[in-house]
Amino acid sequence: MDSKHSKDIAPEQASGKTYDAVIVGSGTCGSTLARELASAGKRVLVLERGKHVALRESFGAIASMIDQIKIEGSGVAAARGVAVGGSTGVYFAVVAYPDLSTFSALGIDLSAELARVRAELPINALPDDMLGVKTLRLRDAALACGHDWIKRDMLVDLAASAHGYAYNAKWKARPYLVEAIGHGADLVSGALVDEVLVEDGMAVGVGFVKREGLRRRRHRVHAKKVVIAAGELATPAMLRAAGLDEIGNRGFFCTPGYAMYGLVPGLAGSDSYVSSMGCDGEDGISLGDANMSRTFHRMMMLGGMKLRHFLPFEQCVGIGIKVADDLGGELTPDGRLRKVLDADVLARLEKGRRDALALFEKMGARHVTDFGLSVAGRVGGLVRIGEHLDADLQTRIGNLHVCDGSVIPDDMKGPPAVTLLCLSRYLAKRLLAEAPGSRDAPEQAGSQTSQYRKVALATA
Numbered sequence: 001m002d003s004k005h006s007k008d009i010a011p012e013q014a015s016g017k018t019y020d021a022v023i024v025g026s027g028t029c030g031s032t033l034a035r036e037l038a039s040a041g042k043r044v045l046v047l048e049r050g051k052h053v054a055l056r057e058s059f060g061a062i063a064s065m066i067d068q069i070k071i072e073g074s075g076v077a078a079a080r081g082v083a084v085g086g087s088t089g090v091y092f093a094v095v096a097y098p099d100l101s102t103f104s105a106l107g108i109d110l111s112a113e114l115a116r117v118r119a120e121l122p123i124n125a126l127p128d129d130m131l132g133v134k135t136l137r138l139r140d141a142a143l144a145c146g147h148d149w150i151k152r153d154m155l156v157d158l159a160a161s162a163h164g165y166a167y168n169a170k171w172k173a174r175p176y177l178v179e180a181i182g183h184g185a186d187l188v189s190g191a192l193v194d195e196v197l198v199e200d201g202m203a204v205g206v207g208f209v210k211r212e213g214l215r216r217r218r219h220r221v222h223a224k225k226v227v228i229a230a231g232e233l234a235t236p237a238m239l240r241a242a243g244l245d246e247i248g249n250r251g252f253f254c255t256p257g258y259a260m261y262g263l264v265p266g267l268a269g270s271d272s273y274v275s276s277m278g279c280d281g282e283d284g285i286s287l288g289d290a291n292m293s294r295t296f297h298r299m300m301m302l303g304g305m306k307l308r309h310f311l312p313f314e315q316c317v318g319i320g321i322k323v324a325d326d327l328g329g330e331l332t333p334d335g336r337l338r339k340v341l342d343a344d345v346l347a348r349l350e351k352g353r354r355d356a357l358a359l360f361e362k363m364g365a366r367h368v369t370d371f372g373l374s375v376a377g378r379v380g381g382l383v384r385i386g387e388h389l390d391a392d393l394q395t396r397i398g399n400l401h402v403c404d405g406s407v408i409p410d411d412m413k414g415p416p417a418v419t420l421l422c423l424s425r426y427l428a429k430r431l432l433a434e435a436p437g438s439r440d441a442p443e444q445a446g447s448q449t450s451q452y453r454k455v456a457l458a459t460a
């Protein structure tokens with residue numbers, strides 16, 4: 001972060017103030033909310049466990065941002081970004097739009113927010129000359145094999161991408177945080193929140209630890225509103241540990257999948273935007289373009305020990321396979337995710353693999369390699385609007401709100417960033433509309449005494 005507004009404050013400075021809102025997590029939702037609230041004059045504190053990693057596509061930067069959480073029993077792991085600015089430092093920038101009728105059935109009208117997001121953000125279909133030859137070769141094979149292979153809209157600034165793929169052309173959350181800080185918001189990075197402070201059934205702040213030199217020091221901060229925006233992999237465990245035992249009562253989905261790569265002789269490929277094209281079958285099987293930038297490619301091949309595919313980046317074409325799975329499995333009491341994939345999911349993964357093999361054959365690819373079942377896409381279903389959250393995204397603990405990937409309804413399984421941008425603007429509007437701290441504790445709220453509950457950190 002190179003803005004003059006980018007400096008963290010010391011935890012002691014935060015402890016001495018009462019904020020209008022403390023936001024846990026500085027990703028897509030945390031940064032957007034902070035920007036909306038701070039620009040409206042609210043005193044906002046953002047606590048982020050990650051650090052200020054340079055936003056660039058190098059081995060070092062990506063490796064220090066990306067983190068994986070295993071889903072026990074399934075063989076897959078879900079990725080996230082842990083850094084100031086959250087997962088958009090490592091994401092692909094593919095767009096899916098929120099299903100407005102699904103949200104409106106839950107009492108949430110996102111239409112104005114979607115219009116604003118579409119007007120303000122760089123959302124574009126990439127012209128063919130930006131797709132790269134690997135993507136075009138795969139597209140031709142997919143169309144020839146009868147797939148409905150379409151371009152996805154992308155959160156990509158075309159002007160910044162004029163010479164092909166550019167990491168910097170992808171929209172990211174961090175500049176929103178910089179704007180929030182410019183409007184007076186405070187940020188503490190390296191702050192691992194592990195407590196929600198609850199008094200008389202109302203959230204009053206959070207506790208966090210921060211490494212200072214060789215020591216880890218504990219701090220507590222107070223706020224009229226607490227918003228958990230720690231991401232779909234951390235928030236459910238945090239809410240459970242705050243006393244919301246019902247979180248995760250229906251299990252979760254994890255969109256399992258894997259990637260396959262083959263070498264197409266004679267191809268002179270270059271960096272591509274991953275997932276810029278693909279198809280979604282009615283059987284819940286999605287195939288997608290898994291051609292990436294050289295840096296990501298090298299990291300992936302090295303990580304999977306695919307040495308034959310490591311060097312010939314120009315010829316190496318990739319296909320991703322993922323399938324939709326039903327709710328199941330459990331969030332364990334100590335915050336781990338566990339799920340055994342059922343036979344139907346495994347059968348559909350195998351069908352996707354065969355479909356991908358047919359595409360490699362069509363492209364004349366050799367040395368096709370398979371990373372095996374290893375990747376989870378979106379993980380969701382643990383936190384449910386209408387059941388665990390009201391239309392203000394508030395839990396039954398008063399003034400404790402949730403706004404991040406964990407709350408997206410089950411049937412919206414596409415890339416979530418645009419939906420989350422809308423949802424954070426929506427929540428900001430709702431919070432600004434009510435007098436801060438005026439909310440009574442909901443009737444069923446828990447204890448009448450102070451409860452300072454520690455978060456189970458296995459997934460947090």
Ligand SMILES: Cc1cc2nc3c(=O)[nH]c(=O)nc-3n(C[C@H](O)[C@H](O)[C@H](O)COP(=O)(O)OP(=O)(O)OC[C@H]3O[C@@H](n4cnc5c(N)ncnc54)[C@H](O)[C@@H]3O)c2cc1C
Binds near residue numbers: 086093094232275
């Ligand atoms: C490899 C990859 C590719 C992706 N591609 C796409 C795509 O193409 N399109 C799309 O729409 N989406 C994509 N996504 C998903 C998208 O990036 C996320 O869904 C979105 O950014 C989530 O926003 P969020 O605010 O919910 O969480 P995040 O952006 O993940 O932010 C959560 C923040 O909370 C912090 N945090 C976590 N726990 C704590 C704690 N205890 N204390 C303090 N801070 C904490 C984290 O460090 C993180 O910074 C991708 C994700 C990954 C990992």
